[in-house]
Structures are given as C-alpha cells and as structure tokens.
Amino acid sequence: MKVVIIGQGYVGLTIAAFAAEFDSVVGFDNNQVIVDQLNSGKSHIEGIDKSLIAKWLKAGSYKATTDAMDIVDAEVVVIAVPTPLTQDRQPDLSYLDSACKTIGENLQRPALIINESTSFPGTLRNYIKPAIEKHSPNPITHLYAISPERVDPGRGDFNQKNTPRLFAGLTPEASAKTHEFYSMFCDQLVEVSSPEVAEAAKLFENTFRQVNIALVNEFAQIANSLGINVYETLDAANTKPYGFMKFTPSAGVGGHCIPVDPTYLAAVAEENGAPATFIRRANEVNLEMSEYVVDRVQADNDGSLQGKSVLVVGVAYKPNVADVRETAAELVIKHLRGRGAVVSWHDDVVGNWKGESSSPLQGADMAVVVTKHDSVDEKKILASAPYVFDTTGKVKGAKGL
Numbered sequence: 001m002k003v004v005i006i007g008q009g010y011v012g013l014t015i016a017a018f019a020a021e022f023d024s025v026v027g028f029d030n031n032q033v034i035v036d037q038l039n040s041g042k043s044h045i046e047g048i049d050k051s052l053i054a055k056w057l058k059a060g061s062y063k064a065t066t067d068a069m070d071i072v073d074a075e076v077v078v079i080a081v082p083t084p085l086t087q088d089r090q091p092d093l094s095y096l097d098s099a100c101k102t103i104g105e106n107l108q109r110p111a112l113i114i115n116e117s118t119s120f121p122g123t124l125r126n127y128i129k130p131a132i133e134k135h136s137p138n139p140i141t142h143l144y145a146i147s148p149e150r151v152d153p154g155r156g157d158f159n160q161k162n163t164p165r166l167f168a169g170l171t172p173e174a175s176a177k178t179h180e181f182y183s184m185f186c187d188q189l190v191e192v193s194s195p196e197v198a199e200a201a202k203l204f205e206n207t208f209r210q211v212n213i214a215l216v217n218e219f220a221q222i223a224n225s226l227g228i229n230v231y232e233t234l235d236a237a238n239t240k241p242y243g244f245m246k247f248t249p250s251a252g253v254g255g256h257c258i259p260v261d262p263t264y265l266a267a268v269a270e271e272n273g274a275p276a277t278f279i280r281r282a283n284e285v286n287l288e289m290s291e292y293v294v295d296r297v298q299a300d301n302d303g304s305l306q307g308k309s310v311l312v313v314g315v316a317y318k319p320n321v322a323d324v325r326e327t328a329a330e331l332v333i334k335h336l337r338g339r340g341a342v343v344s345w346h347d348d349v350v351g352n353w354k355g356e357s358s359s360p361l362q363g364a365d366m367a368v369v370v371t372k373h374d375s376v377d378e379k380k381i382l383a384s385a386p387y388v389f390d391t392t393g394k395v396k397g398a399k400g401l
C-alpha cells in the first residue's frame with residue numbers, strides 16, 4: 001500500500017517510522033532542509049532513531065519529498081501538520097488549509113484520507129473534506145477519517161504500538177479501512193461513533209491536563225503563602241488510593257499541545273454559545289506562573305534583579321527533548337529581562353534558540369531551573385550560582401515553588 005504522510009515532524013515522522021515496516025511510505029514535507037536530512041538518514045525527532053530511518057531508506061520502504069507529484073497515486077494520506085494559535089491566540093488552520101490544497105490539487109485516485117492533526121470537533125467533516133474537494137480538479141470520492149495522535153515524544157513506556165488509538169470515519173467504509181491501516185502497527189484501536197467524538201476526546205484529554213496543571217500551580221502559590229511545602233502536601237494527598245491524581249507545579253506549560261489544544265475547545269465552545277470559563281482561566285493561571293516565579297526570585301534577592309546575571313537552566317518545554325514550542329522559559333526570560341537582569345540560558349539538548357546559544361552551567365549570580373533534563377547533573381546546577389531557584393522540584397537543596 002502506498003501511504004503519503006503530509007508533515008514529517010514529531011507526529012508525521014513517528015507514523016512514518018512505524019508504517020514503513022508494512023507499507024511503502026512517502027513523507028511529504030514542505031521544508032526542504034528536513035526532507036534532505038531525512039533522505040540522508042538523519043532523524044530530527046527524539047524517539048525516532050536515525051538507524052530506523054536508514055533501515056527503511058535502504059529497504060526502499062521510505063523516502064521524504066517536497067514534490068507534490070509523489071501524492072498523485074497515494075492509497076492512504078495521513079495529515080500531520082501543525083495546528084497552532086495565531087498571534088491573538090485563536091485557532092490557526094492555515095497549515096491544514098495548505099495541506100488540503102496540496103492533497104486536493106495532486107491526489108488523482110480515490111484514497112483514504114486520515115487527519116492526525118489536533119483540531120476542534122467538526123474539522124474533518126466541515127473543513128478538511130470540503131477543502132480537499134474544492135481544490136480537486138476532478139470530482140473524486142475519497143474516504144475520510146480522523147485518528148488523533150497521542151504520541152508523547154521522548155517517552156519510553158508508551159509509544160505508537162502500545163498507546164490505544166481512537167478513530168472514526170465519516171462512513172463505515174472509512175472506519176473499516178482506518179482500522180485496517182492502524183492495526184498493522186497499533187495494538188489497541190478504539191472506534192468511536194463519529195469523527196466529532198474523536199476530535200473532542202483529544203481536546204478534552206489535553207484540557208484535563210491543562211486545568212489540573214493550573215490548579216496545582218495555583219495551589220503552589222497558596223501553599224507558599226501558608227508556609228507549607230507544596231511537594232510534601234501533594235505526596236500526602238497522593239496516598240489516597242482513589243479520586244486523586246497528582247500533578248506537579250511548574251513555571252508554566254509548554255509544548256504544542258497543553259497550551260494550545262484547550263484554546264481550540266474554548267473557541268468552538270464559545271462559537272456555539274457554551275461557556276469555557278475553566279479553560280480560559282486555567283490558561284491565564286499557567287501563563288501567569290512565569291511572572292510569579294520571577295516575583296519569588298526577586299523577593300529572595302533584596303527585591304531587585306537589576307544588573308544581576310541570571311542563568312535559566314533548561315529552555316525546552318519538557319525534559320529530554322529539544323522542543324521549545326510555547327516553552328515557559330520564554331516568559332521567564334522576558335520577565336527577568338524586564339526587571340533589568342542580564343539573562344543567559346543553559347540547555348545543551350536545545351543548543352541554539354532565538355539566535356542565542358547554550359551558555360556554560362556556571363558563574364551566574366543566580367540560576368532559575370525551568371526544565372531539568374536527565375543529563376544535567378543536579379550538583380552542577382547547585383554549583384552554578386550562589387542562589388538557585390528550582391521550578392521543577394527535582395533539584396534538592398535549591399529554593400523552589
């Protein structure tokens with residue numbers, strides 16, 4: 001079967017790497033640099049080893065391309081392009097638009113088209129299908145389905161194979177074919193009654209995390225105001241064997257999912273006249289955490305950060321990945337600089353970011369730990385500055401939330 005995957009990022013490349021064992025896979029991406037790297041056997045995604053890419057390239061079951069002509073005879077097309085927020089934090093479907101245009105203009109035979117990009121309920125039915133049909137020069141009856149991606153890059157215990165996968169087609173035939181496609185490399189497939197349920201479930205999963213993270217972030221502030229250790233309190237609550245799930249505080253949430261997906265749910269809710277007050281407030285609490293952290297650091301240092309050298313440790317949005325999308329470190333750095341601090345950052349996993357390079361883990365007046373990669377030594381963090389504020393709860397002996 002010829003499978004074309006539109007977008008070769010975290011999601012698209014992960015699917016490609018699993019599907020290439022069974023199918024002939026073409027990874028279509030409009031970024032020539034990524035395509036060239038992949039075709040030379042390099043992986044830019046944690047969790048997808050370059051040896052796997054090299055193996056599929058050698059076997060002839062995988063190639064990356066920027067050439068839309070490679071889509072012409074696809075039997076399965078998987079969409080895995082970004083669905084971010086616009087500048088004013090509204091759903092940005094422009095990448096989906098462009099993917100639909102490419103598919104519509106080039107796909108010349110009936111195919112199964114599956115969306116894996118996260119978006120609001122109704123996207124497959126009311127947006128993707130009409131867009132592809134609009135751009136198609138000839139009327140072709142494709143099958144359409146949704147199967148929201150749940151991959152957690154950098155995670156060892158759950159992967160594409162053992163993470164249950166939701167799916168639903170617009171027609172029973174689309175559902176059946178989608179089941180057939182994923183069952184090659186997924187152990188457990190869960191069919192739901194409509195694409196809208198699958199789309200909503202994906203958004204709700206991440207909204208559940210966003211709201212709980214906001215709650216624990218708010219609780220960290222309450223605990224501090226009461227002189228109670230937040231981590232000890234959370235551990236104590238977590239001894240309850242039912243009805244409690246532990247989340248930990250942080251400098252805010254990052255990544256492509258948690259700060260973004262709930263806003264898709266809120267936008268569609270409000271469009272339909274339903275309130276999304278929890279979601280909106282949770283987003284604010286998480287965004288405000290960076291300023292709270294800087295307030296705490298400033299208060300601990302005689303009320304002024306003017307001219308002080310501050311090293312932000314860890315700028316990736318989560319441990320052990322190089323992904324900086326929506327990272328809380330960006331707001332922490334902004335607030336530190338806004339108060340006159342001279343800020344550099346250390347993160348050898350990220351390396352380069354926003355035209356700056358990772359600085360050595362040493363020699364600062366103070367250090368603020370935003371993300372702690374496993375490879376970064378706790379003792380070196382403590383030795384990097386006379387004052388260390390840790391937002392992760394992983395650096396014992398540092399000041400913290």
Ligand SMILES: NC(=O)c1ccc[n+]([C@@H]2O[C@H](COP(=O)([O-])OP(=O)(O)OC[C@H]3O[C@@H](n4cnc5c(N)ncnc54)[C@H](O)[C@@H]3O)[C@@H](O)[C@H]2O)c1
Nearest residue numbers: 007008009010011029030031080081083098099117118149
């Ligand atoms: N990263 C995750 O952990 C994760 C998990 C679950 C769901 N998702 C969702 O999956 C989708 C993709 O996310 P990602 O993390 O893989 O993004 P990504 O930025 O890592 O990769 C997207 C790729 O798509 C390419 N691209 C953009 N527009 C294109 C177009 N029109 N044609 C061809 N290629 C195009 C980009 O060059 C990029 O390489 C998003 O909707 C995201 O919310 C992501």
